[in-house]
Amino acid sequence: MDIELSPEDAAFREEVRAFLCDNLPQDVKEGAAATPSVFVEPDIGQAWNAVLHEKGWLGYQWPQEHGGTGWSPLQRYLFEKECAAAGAPNLTVLGLKLLAPVLWTFGSEEQKKTYLPRILSGEDYWCQGFSEPGAGSDLASLKTRAVRDGDTYVVNGSKIWTTHAHHANMMFTLVRTNTEVKKQAGISFLLIDLSSPGVSVRPILTNAGDHEVNQVFLEDVVVPAENLVGGEGQGWTIAKFLLENERGGSCHAPKLSYDLDQIEVAAQSESDGKGGKLADQPDWRRRVAKARLGVNALDMIELKIVSEIAKGSQPGPQTSLTKLLASNLRQEIDLLAVDVYGLAGLQLDTTRPLYGENAPEPMGSKGAQVAAARYLNSRAWTIFGGTNEVQNTIIAKSVLGL
Structure with a gap:
């Protein structure tokens, strides 16, 4: 698999970076960073959706004939990676990435005409x-x-x-x-x-x-x-199609990598309790290195799937592998986030939202304030979209042929 970018794709990446630098609202970025739930809240998510919709990039995974960008699989990956690196919120996945492909694949012409534009405009949530x-x-x-x-x-x-x-x-x-x-x-x-x-x-x-x-x-x-x-x-057939998109419709590694970067930065200023910095402790560095290797391996797997999709293949059952790995890494990284802040990482303020003018003051940093709640919420990763046990069964039967 050749992962070197062509001049055209490199130029596209720079275009995305410049757009994010100029158009990602600071309050949206801060709100996403201070949201402990798995899904971004609508006030943050819909605000970012509106910016992308105005640019014509919201349906970045959609075919052009249905209002999308028509980007290649690699361009979609680059877009997601740059959004993650910039701290942009996740998009509202349920309509954009799960229902929309079902509608243009299985829906009637009237259903496509009615609902697809309303997903992009935000009229339907x-x-x-x-x-x-x-x-x-x-x-x-x-x-x-x-x-x-x-x-x-x-x-x-x-x-x-x-x-x-x-x-x-x-x-x-x-x-x-x-x-x-x-x-x-x-x-x-x-x-x-x-x-x-x-x-x-x-x-x-x-x-x-x-x-x-x-x-x-x-x-x-x-x-x-x-x-x-x-x-x-036909619902069971449609559900399997949808779940393959849910498990593999986006790349998880870029967001996981971004979150791990933030943890490594925080560790440079957090005490190890022995007069030094946590980032310098061998045990801590081993934990971070293990997580980093896992994220890099997932990134390679997701790029391989992107390569296969570019050749005309469907996501297929191998998306269960990315879902399984991403779920475990998500929980591992969220545990690191709790540990990096020490006692401050155990605070659990149930006031919501944790962003905006009325947000409660954190004990220590904003990252510490969010860490415990995010860790608890990420327990759901190994359950939703099919439990780890379900993913293991799919991998065994459909990927490994056992």
């Missing part, structure tokens, strides 16, 4: 209704029922761990439309307006005190049949 109280890792066991009634479906059931449902106005969800067939074959993919009668959202607070996830209840919710994506019973 989406959440994902997949997991249920009895169907998380075993997603095929979901019980939320959608019964066809003329030109509508009547939906009953509940979804759980629904990220940002309290902010969203729309939800893409898996529902059971047939109970007489194999459980995977009876699932369909439906778009639900959350302002519909019968929809209620109950908050779930994380161990860190963040309101990021929810349980959504659906009681006799009437959904137009035109909101069915694909055909009845």
Whole structure:
């Protein structure tokens, strides 16, 4: 794999760097750094989305015919890497990176025409209704029922761990439309307006005190049949396609590398408790070096996948490998962030947000204030998008052929 940049790609990288230098708002950057939850809050995320949308770069992973940039896989990687290095917030992934590819691949022309522009403009803010109280890792066991009634479906059931449902106005969800067939074959993919009668959202607070996830209840919710994506019973196929994009639709290594850089900088000024600096302690340096090697290895794997996509391949089951590695590295790096600040890294202020004029004063630095909450929230990495056990099974069966 040749990772040397062509003159054109090198020029593109410089263009992205210059744009970020001139257009990434400082308050957005500071807000992203002070956000301990896994997903960026809408006030920060949507503000950054709007800047990119005005530039025409928000749909950087989208085909041009649907409002995207039409960039090559390598250009998309370079864009993500430069955004991470600049401290930009993550984009609002649910609509942009998960639903949008489903719509242009499986959706009707009317669904593409209606929803894709509204994702880019921010008019629609989406959440994902997949997991249920009895169907998380075993997603095929979901019980939320959608019964066809003329030109509508009547939906009953509940979804759980629904990220940002309290902010969203729309939800893409898996529902059971047939109970007489194999459980995977009876699932369909439906778009639900959350302002519909019968929809209620109950908050779930994380161990860190963040309101990021929810349980959504659906009681006799009437959904137009035109909101069915694909055909009845095609939901399982669509879900697998979506999850491959969720696990491999972005590169994780650049953001992990950026966070590790911040930790190394902090260690240069933090005491080791013995009269020296933490950055000079051999045990600390070994821990950081191990994490750095892991990030570099992940970067190479992700670049290999980028190379294969550039040749026309789909993300495929190898994205489970990147999800598995990224989840473990995320937790390892967040533990380093707690440890680098000593006692100050154990503070757990549950006031939110931790940015802006009304943010509480930190004990020590802002990094120390965020560290414990971010560590607790990152426990979810080895669960969401498929647990580590699920990823190991996929890797064993589909990648290694065991």
